[in-house]
Amino acid sequence: xxxxxxxxxxxxxxxxxxxxLNFLLPRVMPGDPISRMMSQSQGRMTPEQVVQxxxxxxxxNRPILQQYIGYxxxxxxxxxxxxxxxxxxxxxxxxxxxIGWTILLGSTALLIAVxxxxxxxxxxxxxxxxxxxxALPPILVFIGSFPYFWLAMGALDVFGVVLGWFPLRHAFSAxxxxxxxxxxxxxxxxxxxxxxxxxxVVSVGGWMLAMRNTMITTTSEDYIVMAxxxxxxxxRIMFRYAARNATLPAVTNFGMAIGFVVGGALLxxxxxxxxxxxxxxxxxxxALDYPLMQGIFLxxxxxxxxxxxxxxxxxxxxxxxxxxx
Amino acid sequence: xSATDASEVVILAASAQPEKVPAEPLPGPRARREGxxxxxxxxxxxxxxxxxxxxxxxxxxxxxxxxxxxxSLITSLGAKAPSxxxxxxxxxxxxxxxxxxxxxxxxxxxxxFVVGLAATAIAILVGLTSAFYGRAIDDGLSLVTNxxxxxPGLPLLVILAAFLPRGLGTVILVLTITGWAGGARVLRSQxxxxxxxxxxxxxxxxxxxxxxxxxxxxxxxxxxxVMITLLGTVIFGIGAQAGLEFLGLGDxxxxxxxxxxxxxxxxxxxxxxxxWAFVPSGAAIAFVAFALALINxxxxxxxxxxxxxxxxxxxxxxxxVAR
Numbered sequence: 001x002x003x004x005x006x007x008x009x010x011x012x013x014x015x016x017x018x019x020x021l022n023f024l025l026p027r028v029m030p031g032d033p034i035s036r037m038m039s040q041s042q043g044r045m046t047p048e049q050v051v052q053x054x055x056x057x058x059x060x061n062r063p064i065l066q067q068y069i070g071y072x073x074x075x076x077x078x079x080x081x082x083x084x085x086x087x088x089x090x091x092x093x094x095x096x097x098x099i100g101w102t103i104l105l106g107s108t109a110l111l112i113a114v115x116x117x118x119x120x121x122x123x124x125x126x127x128x129x130x131x132x133x134x135a136l137p138p139i140l141v142f143i144g145s146f147p148y149f150w151l152a153m154g155a156l157d158v159f160g161v162v163l164g165w166f167p168l169r170h171a172f173s174a175x176x177x178x179x180x181x182x183x184x185x186x187x188x189x190x191x192x193x194x195x196x197x198x199x200x201v202v203s204v205g206g207w208m209l210a211m212r213n214t215m216i217t218t219t220s221e222d223y224i225v226m227a228x229x230x231x232x233x234x235x236r237i238m239f240r241y242a243a244r245n246a247t248l249p250a251v252t253n254f255g256m257a258i259g260f261v262v263g264g265a266l267l268x269x270x271x272x273x274x275x276x277x278x279x280x281x282x283x284x285x286x287a288l289d290y291p292l293m294q295g296i297f298l299x300x301x302x303x304x305x306x307x308x309x310x311x312x313x314x315x316x317x318x319x320x321x322x323x324x325x
Numbered sequence: 326x327s328a329t330d331a332s333e334v335v336i337l338a339a340s341a342q343p344e345k346v347p348a349e350p351l352p353g354p355r356a357r358r359e360g361x362x363x364x365x366x367x368x369x370x371x372x373x374x375x376x377x378x379x380x381x382x383x384x385x386x387x388x389x390x391x392x393x394x395x396x397s398l399i400t401s402l403g404a405k406a407p408s409x410x411x412x413x414x415x416x417x418x419x420x421x422x423x424x425x426x427x428x429x430x431x432x433x434x435x436x437x438f439v440v441g442l443a444a445t446a447i448a449i450l451v452g453l454t455s456a457f458y459g460r461a462i463d464d465g466l467s468l469v470t471n472x473x474x475x476x477p478g479l480p481l482l483v484i485l486a487a488f489l490p491r492g493l494g495t496v497i498l499v500l501t502i503t504g505w506a507g508g509a510r511v512l513r514s515q516x517x518x519x520x521x522x523x524x525x526x527x528x529x530x531x532x533x534x535x536x537x538x539x540x541x542x543x544x545x546x547x548x549x550x551v552m553i554t555l556l557g558t559v560i561f562g563i564g565a566q567a568g569l570e571f572l573g574l575g576d577x578x579x580x581x582x583x584x585x586x587x588x589x590x591x592x593x594x595x596x597x598x599x600x601w602a603f604v605p606s607g608a609a610i611a612f613v614a615f616a617l618a619l620i621n622x623x624x625x626x627x628x629x630x631x632x633x634x635x636x637x638x639x640x641x642x643x644x645x646v647a648r
Contacts, residue, residue: 010468010471010472013468013472014471014472014475014476017472017476018476022484025484025485025488026488141615141618142611142615145560145610145611145612145614145615145618146607146610146611146614147564147567147568147571147586147607147610147611148568149568149571149586150567150586150603150606150607150610150611151607153586153589153590153595153603153607154600154603154604154607156595157595157598157600157603161595161596161597161598162598168596256474259475259476259477259478262477262479262480266479266480266483267479267568267571267572270571270572271590271595278480281480281483282483282572282573285483285487285572285573285574286573290487293483293484293487294484296480297480297481297483297484300477300480301476301477301480304475304476304477305475308475
C-alpha cells in the first residue's frame with residue numbers, strides 16, 4: 001500500500017510539473033506569439049471567448065498567483081479554450097475526436113512489437129548462439145538506428161507508391177462513412193498496416209534484446225535445471241518456467257515504452273497524415289494554434305502518466321517482493 | 326556519514342600511511358583514459374564504428390572543398406534521378422542531393438555532439454551530486470530526473486520548440502533539456518556504488534574537498550559509463566534534431582539532414598516516388614547512429630565483459646525519445 005501511495009504521489013508531482021510548464025511557457029517566453037495569435041483570430045471570437053483566452057495565456061494582467069489558480073480551475077472544469085485553427089470548436093472536442101486514432105495506432109503497434117519482440121527474445125535465449133541469436137540482433141539494432149519517420153517514408157514509398165499494396169494516407173478511404181460494417185473495419189485495417197508496421201520494426205529490437213538478456217539470466221537458475229532433471233518438455237520449461245519469470249522486467253519496460261510509442265506515433269502520423277493527436281499537434285504548431293497545442297500536450301502527458309500508473313499497479317500484483325517491502 | 330564508517334576509514338588510512346596516498350586505487354584518470362581508447366581501437370565493433378564516424382566527420386569538414394558553393398542553389402530543372410552529373414540526383418526543387426547531404430552533415434553532427442556534451446555534462450553533475458550528497462538532495466534530484474524521464478519526449482520537444490524563437494540555438498537548448506535525464510539516472514546509480522567504496526571514505530577523512538572527491542576520485546572510475554552516456558545522447562541528439570526539423574520546428578533555411586527530409590516531404594518527393602531525395606539524408610543519420618551504437622558496444626565489452634547481459638543500454642535510453 002505504501003508503494004502504491006508513493007507511486008501515486010510521484011505521478012501527481014509529474015502531472016503538476018507538466019501543468020505548471022504549460023502554464024509558464026507562454027508567460028515567460030521572449031517575444032509574444034500569443035498576442036500575435038490573438039490578433040489573428042480576434043475578428044472571429046466572441047468577447048467572452050477573448051476574455052477566456054486572455055486568462056489562459058496570461059494577457060489579462062492579473063497577479064501571477066491568481067492566474068495560476070485560475071488556470072488549475074479551468075483545467076479541472078475541462079476548459080482548455082477554443083481552437084484557433086478549427087474555430088470555434090473547443091480544444092477538448094478537437095482532441096476527443098482524434099485521440100481514438102492515436103490509441104488505435106499506438107496500442108496496435110505496441111502490442112505487436114511486445115509479442116513478437118518477446119517471443120524472438122525467448123527463442124534467441126533458448127537457442128543461444130543459434131541463427132536467431134547471432135544474426136537478428138545486429139540487424140534489428142541497425143534498423144533501429146534509422147529515424148522513425150524516415151522508415152515510415154521509405155515504407156510509404158515502397159509499399160504505397162511503387163507496389164501500391166497499401167493506401168498512402170489517412171485512416172480510412174475518402175468517402176467511407178465510419179460504421180461497424182466489415183468493409184469499413186477492413187478499410188481501417190488496411191490503412192493501419194503501414195504506420196503500425198514501421199513502429200513495430202523500429203521498436204521490436206529493443207524488446208527482443210531485453211527479453212533475451214533476462215532469459216539468459218533466468219535459464220541459468222537452479223529451478224530450470226531441476227525442471228530438466230524432472231524430464232519436463234522443453235516447451236513447457238521454456239514458456240512456463242523460464243519465460244514466465246523473465247517477463248517481469250518487460251512489464252517495467254512496457255511503462256517506459258508507452259511514452260516512446262506516443263512519440264513515435266506522432267512522427268508516423270505526420271508521414272501518413274494519419275488523423276491522430278500527433279498529426280493534429282503538428283498542424284496546431286504550424287497554425288500557431290497555442291490552445292490546441294497545449295491541450296494536446298497535457299492530454300498526451302496525462303495519458304502516459306495514467307498508463308504508467310496502471311503498469312505500476314500491475315507490477316505490484318505480479319511481484320510479491322514489492323508488496324512485502 | 327556514520328561513526329562506524331569513520332572508524333574503519335581511520336584504520337584504513339593509518340595502514341596506508343607510508344605512501345600518504347590512500348585514495349588512489351587506480352592509475353591516474355589520464356592513464357586510464359588512454360587505456361580505454363587503445364583497447365577500443367583493438368575492439369572490432371568499436372573500430373568499425375570509429376572509422377564510420379571519422380569518414381562522416383571528414384566529409385563534413387571537407388564539404389566546402391568537395392561541393393563548393395551554396396548547396397541549396399538550384400542547378401537543374403526539377404527532380405532528376407541519380408546520374409553522372411548529379412550522383413545522388415536532384416530534389417524536386419532542382420538542388421543537388423549529394424551537396425545537400427554533405428553540407429547537412431555539418432549542422433547535424435554539430436548539433437548532435439553539442440547536445441551530447443551538454444546533456445552528458447548535466448547528467449554527470451546531477452548524478453554525482455545526487456549520489457554524493459544523498460538524502461534530501463538525492464531525493465529531490467532523483468524526483469526531477471524521473472519526472473523528466475516520464476514526460477513524453479517528443480511532445481515536450483514540440484511544445485518547447487513552438488514557443489521559443491526558431492533557430493539552431495533553440496534546437497540545441499530544447500534537446501539538452503529533454504535529453505539529460507536517462508544518463509543522469511544511470512550515472513547516479515553507478516556513482517552511488519562507487520560512493521560506498523573505501524577509497525572515497527578515505528578521501529573524505531583525509532580532508533579532500535567535496536569537489537575534488539566528486540570529480541577526481543569518483544568520476545574517473547566511471548569513465549566507461551560516462552562514455553556510454555555521451556554516445557547515447559549524441560545518437561539521441563542527431564535523431565531528435567532530425568525529427569524536430571522534419572516537423573518544421575527547426576530553422577528551415579539551415580541545411581541539415583533533418584531539413585533535407587522536411588523539404589523532401591514538403592515538396593512531394595514522397596508521393597511522386599523521388600526516393601533519391603530522401604534516402605541519402607536518412608541513411609546518413611542511420612549510419613552515424615549505428616556507428617555510435619557500435620562504439621557503445623565496444624566500450625561495453627572493453628570495460629566490463631559481464632555488462633553485456635541484462636541491460637538495454639547500447640542503443641537505448643536517449644534514442645527512445647524522438648524516433
